[in-house]
Amino acid sequence: DTGVSQDPRHKITKRGQNVTFRCDPISEHNRLYWYRQTLGQGPEFLTYFQNEAQLEKSRLLSDRFSAERPKGSFSTLEIQRTEQGDSAMYLCASSSYLAGGLFSYNEQFFGPGTRLTVL
């Protein structure tokens, strides 16, 4: 395992369908993040996990978006009732965080992304 992997790399769906994306982080990393990137923009933070706990989810774009990391390893991001405005690149990143550490550089390593197109 040399990096973060995401599956699928590309997804085309029709408006109203549900989609689920998977992310496998770097194996020794305990934090996992989801971002969304639209054309001409930098990645936009959505949510993150430390182990299996979802510590921040207020930035998820709507209640149609949800994420899980049930065993603290891989994670899934689900979008229900997709809309054309959901078309974007969905990026996953992971990092290593040490509890009690004086300082965390928060270096995040990204996967290749899943490109979603909603028709």
Added chain:
Amino acid sequence: TQLLEQSPQFLSIQEGENLTVYCNSSSVFSSLQWYRQEPGEGPVLLVTVVTGGEVKKLKRLTFQFGDARKDSSLHITAAQTGDTGLYLCAGSGYSTLTFGKGTMLLVSP
């Protein structure tokens, strides 16, 4: 809300030229990261700067963090076609990264 402004938004140069791109914010960050992203791929981490005034060199790339830890620059010497890509800066908070919109660099032969 912490915002990062990157400039220029787009830069087109010839191979061999030097260039500098900038990342500015009104907020102080605990650290700042630079990434390079190619079309259809995820961002790849280039460097992390932590200390105000810090300068880091990565071959032909020189990164500087401002004294007040609000701004940063990336200088590329003798650009090559392989440097083409989107350069993103990201400021680190406790748990999240705030990204700028990026500078799209095109290096032509």
